[in-house]
Amino acid sequence: AMDWEQMEALKTIRAFLKVRTSYDVLPLSFRLIVFDTSLLVKKSLNILIQNGIVSAPLWDSKTSTFAGLLTTSDYINVIQYYWQNPDALARVDQFRLNSLRDIEKAIGVTPIETVSIHPDRPLYEACRKMLESRARRIPLVDVDDETHRAMVVSVVTQYRILKFVAVNVKELQKLRKPLKDLNVGTYSNLATAYMDTPVMDVIHALVKKNISSVPILEKDVGSVVNVFEAVDVITLIKGGNYDDLNLSVGEALLKRSDEFAGIYTCSMNDSLATIFEQIRKSRVHRLVVIDEESKLKGVLTLSDILEYILLEGEENE
Numbered sequence: 618a619m620d621w622e623q624m625e626a627l628k629t630i631r632a633f634l635k636v637r638t639s640y641d642v643l644p645l646s647f648r649l650i651v652f653d654t655s656l657l658v659k660k661s662l663n664i665l666i667q668n669g670i671v672s673a674p675l676w677d678s679k680t681s682t683f684a685g686l687l688t689t690s691d692y693i694n695v696i697q698y699y700w701q702n703p704d705a706l707a708r709v710d711q712f713r714l715n716s717l718r719d720i721e722k723a724i725g726v727t728p729i730e731t732v733s734i735h736p737d738r739p740l741y742e743a744c745r746k747m748l749e750s751r752a753r754r755i756p757l758v759d760v761d762d763e764t765h766r767a768m769v770v771s772v773v774t775q776y777r778i779l780k781f782v783a784v785n786v787k788e789l790q791k792l793r794k795p796l797k798d799l800n801v802g803t804y805s806n807l808a809t810a811y812m813d814t815p816v817m818d819v820i821h822a823l824v825k826k827n828i829s830s831v832p833i834l835e836k837d838v839g840s841v842v843n844v845f846e847a848v849d850v851i852t853l854i855k856g857g858n859y860d861d862l863n864l865s866v867g868e869a870l871l872k873r874s875d876e877f878a879g880i881y882t883c884s885m886n887d888s889l890a891t892i893f894e895q896i897r898k899s900r901v902h903r904l905v906v907i908d909e910e911s912k913l914k915g916v917l918t919l920s921d922i923l924e925y926i927l928l929e930g931e932e933n934e
């Protein structure tokens with residue numbers, strides 16, 4: 618009976634996502650910061666920090682076209698480039714956003730995210746696109762009727778969509794199965810670090826596994842004491858100073874802003890119903906799954922939850 622209830626709830630969520638569009642998720646009024654691709658990378662970083670945001674759509678004013686989405690991964694790529702070419706600091710300092718592609722080519726990583734969706738398309742489709750491209754956010758791009766030019770309307774994130782679901786779909790209460798009985802999240806081969814791990818090692822792990830956070834464990838004990846996030850890297854290289862990359866994780870975490878919301882944990886006995894309740898109430902980025910002794914069991918990210926609610930039990934996926 619419980620399986621049936623869980624499946625019914627998933628069907629309701631999917632039906633909901635198919636009849637709503639990205640426009641429905643947007644707040645009535647919002648601002649959008651778009652970067653011209655001729656902007657210096659270090660300036661873009663300061664603007665992001667000043668505005669408390671972590672990504673921005675790019676606009677190529679030479680061709681009047683949308684040029685992809687700038688995210689924390691792009692800054693991490695610059696860091697890797699710098700790490701491989703430590704003598705090139707003067708050059709790194711002069712990088713513009715339109716040189717990011719060359720950097721990405723030079724270090725052999727995936728280029729800037731260019732996937733986008735029309736805001737009128739069903740949310741379900743936006744979600745599928747995000748899962749396929751592993752993007753955590755997707756720009757909404759419309760076309761001007763007269764000029765036929767692309768216009769960036771906004772960006773929707775996985776969090777915004779999941780929160781929209783949490784607020785609007787009351788059947789979520791039926792998602793009562795505990796995590797231990799579900800196939801959602803990652804519970805093996807977890808990337809972790811200690812307070813004295815060099816930050817650069819963690820950055821390499823983030824890139825290698827294409828993940829956005831690493832739980833920090835207490836040595837010998839194995840309990841979770843913190844989480845190092847890709848966004849923590851941004852604060853470290855603020856102002857174009859790369860010296861802080863030599864810090865340990867513990868030292869780097871001291872530089873975190875006072876506004877840091879904290880980390881969220883859950884247990885294997887929690888259900889998605891309670892987790893959605895958490896998402897509804899606070900800006901959860903991910904949940905660290907722990908046992909009664911605070912020992913790490915797994916990581917449950919927003920993309921894991923999105924994948925589960927979209928694809929669990931679907932045939933031919």
Ligand code: ATP
Nearest residue numbers: 753802803806807808828829830831916918919920
């Ligand atoms: P975000 O956390 O930025 O919203 P996301 O939801 O895509 O993005 P990621 O951290 O990129 O989350 O996770 C991608 C996948 O990797 C997920 O399946 C997640 O369970 C797994 N994962 C996340 N962190 C780790 C880790 N430290 N070790 C191993 N796997 C991880």
